[in-house]
Amino acid sequence: AQSVAQPEDQVNVAEGNPLTVKCTYSVSGNPYLFWYVQYPNRGLQFLLKYITGDNLVKGSYGFEAEFNKSQTSFHLKKPSALVSDSALYFCAVRYPLDTGRRALTFGSGTRLQVQP
């Protein structure tokens, strides 16, 4: 079964510092990986995705993520955090062979807190 793990419930970082939010996925074929962000009382918004090709993908709001097949990871990064980046972040996976549901499986979420 496809799954993703987000090992940290919360990440705290000072404004201006680099941030990393971790995600690992279960090994089964070649996954499609996604990051979403959720601001308070809002729906999830798409940030970026990895499908194939370059392991470093760039997304919205200055975020990027690196796909690492050997470590089965897809960590979200940003060189310089902003207070406005404080939100709940979700990693998600879909496998190409999952032709039935065509759904995303989400991690448990990581709350990012950026301090001024």
Next chain:
Amino acid sequence: NAGVTQTPKFRVLKTGQSMTLLCAQDMNHEYMYWYRQDPGMGLRLIHYSVGEGTTAKGEVPDGYNVSRLKKQNFLLGLESAAPSQTSVYFCASRSNRDRDTGELFFGEGSRLTVL
């Protein structure tokens, strides 16, 4: 652009009552999904639909029913609400144009409390 719209946004029910959540999308998407979000558990798939007139079970379908009579609408029903169904419910949709590489578009959520 409205995108994905969910109604109602908030609802309080008593145990045993029934209700329906409505999801409407104006993007002509084929796929639609209902997820529930609970603290520390991320989003879990309840039911989904790959096209008008078709529905299927997700990870946590018990206690819920769905219908997709029109392509743009996906209804989630609770026949007899239980406190365990207190949650935030999200509807999402996706186009099938990108051969499964496309992202989901989410509604703003519906917060349901069952007393």
